[in-house]
Amino acid sequence: METRILTYFLKIAELSNMSKAAEELHITQPTLSRQIKTLEDSLGVKLFQRGNRSMTLTSAGIIFQKRAQRIVELVNKAEQDISDQTELNGVISIGCIESTVSNFLGSMITSFHNKYPKVRFNLYDADGSDIHEKLDRGTIDLGFLMTPVEVAKYNSIKLPVTDQWCLAVPKDHPIAQQTKIATNDLRSLPLIIPTRKIVQGEIFSWLHIPANELNIISTQNLVSDSLFLIKAQIAFAICIAGAFYDRPDPDLTLVPIDTDTVVNHVMVWRKNYTLSRSAITFIEFIKEQVDDPNSLWQLYSKASK
Template sequence: MEIRHLVTFRKVAALLSFTRAAEELSYAQSSVTSQIRALETSLGAELFDRLGGRIRLTPAGEKLLEYAEQILELVEAARADVAGGDGPSGTLVIGTMESITSYRMPPLLEFFHHRYPKVQLSLRPSLCADTRHALRQGTFDIGFLLEQETRHPGLESVVLAEEPLVLVAAPGHPLARRSELSRADLRSVSVLATEAGCAYRDLFEAELRDVASAPFLEFGTIEAIKKGVASGLGISLLPTVTVAAELDKGEMTALPWEAPFSVFTQLAWRGGRRLSRESQLFVDQATRLMREDAPRGAPA
């Protein structure tokens, strides 16, 4: 049983795909297949059921996965301890989202670039539900979440801050002249939003759902939403940090409506396993820098 075979097995088990595992490991698919077969031969057991074009772990494969996780964690810990003088290194796969990547992470990315140049941060854009799934499967090492819930089965997490939200419109929008707004007012106009699955979008949509309302127009990215709002196409509920510059310049205006719900920026990782030195370093520094950058009065 070779360590590299266990690494390949863990990746195939996480992705349930020989093809995708080969791509992520930079192997030929035939090499992945031969390594899994060699592992099965050495153990005398089938590790995957091949069902047409799909695979799944056998009971033996599920047992091996538990041992493989422990073995590889010990290998990583030993490597880090023995080679500690070289400093942190390797790749961290991080699930994130546009509002975090563009508006919260730059100081953290700059810190790692200058202080730990051997640590490569691989950022993967992902909706929160997909990030949670990828963390449980071991595809992501760490993930940022922006959600109302702060407890996640199978994961450990830390709340970095409550993320303030603001309802914005162009200065010339009809609602911009109102001193207060009701839900009926909000239902009468177009709402520009990110795709379904974004926590604050889903909560806002649920708030307006009980009576027929104008449809939510999905613009895909926050930058596209901001341009649509500034041109008068509709209103949008967004994290305050993403529109702070536009509000300061007068390109948008904050509407007099406060969301009856809260969402929290969080950092999460798979529960029940020891973080690698590099992952722990990322968690520690992200917590420090993002809490320092949190809006005054927001809980840390």
């Protein structure tokens, strides 16, 4: 089965329309229709329900879509990795959480690009669980995450980047006038907490409050998922400050939680997995920047403290 056919299938699934897909793929509609019919015949199932103006995936089509996406991602990744064996010009795929570490990553990419201008980057803004999944599937090379992380599966470098735990509340709420909020005061509030179990465990640990003694209304992958609940004062989000700094909301404010716990960050990549030369070079570049007390990032970090 050619990946070209999988790309055709995925484009139709994305647009739900054969003629629009044919136009974007720069092939004729009859040709595209024949290719999909051949694919369905070879699989022995119908992938699409055909309507007058739209095509929707069948249950088999939904399953096949997930597998096809993974196959195409891996093939594209393999082609990119091979392309940088002659000179440093491949693509480095990186997943990064929403936090202060994104500023660090941006600084590193800028410096690295100045040195290796032919290297390109694919950046994915996601939560920790999504980044772990992409790392494990091999569709990204590196993950920039907050601690704690599941270190057994990954190589890691501790980064000179910290963040703090805060409570996101509406600006007109009485809590917004406080300079800090005591951990014990969180007992009486409706809360939204991160989805990842390992992060939840970390929060319960420094709160010194069992989960069953908190009024947890919801969990969230990204802070942006819970903005409506916060603004409606249905619940308030425990989150890291950096998740809001890049996307400030005029209706919300962050109140630091009174805890000595500092959020640290790491760069991780899979153990026993062959990375491209460009990805390995980028890792070495990060190591040099982290270890060098006179690097631009280290000097900036000291000045900002």
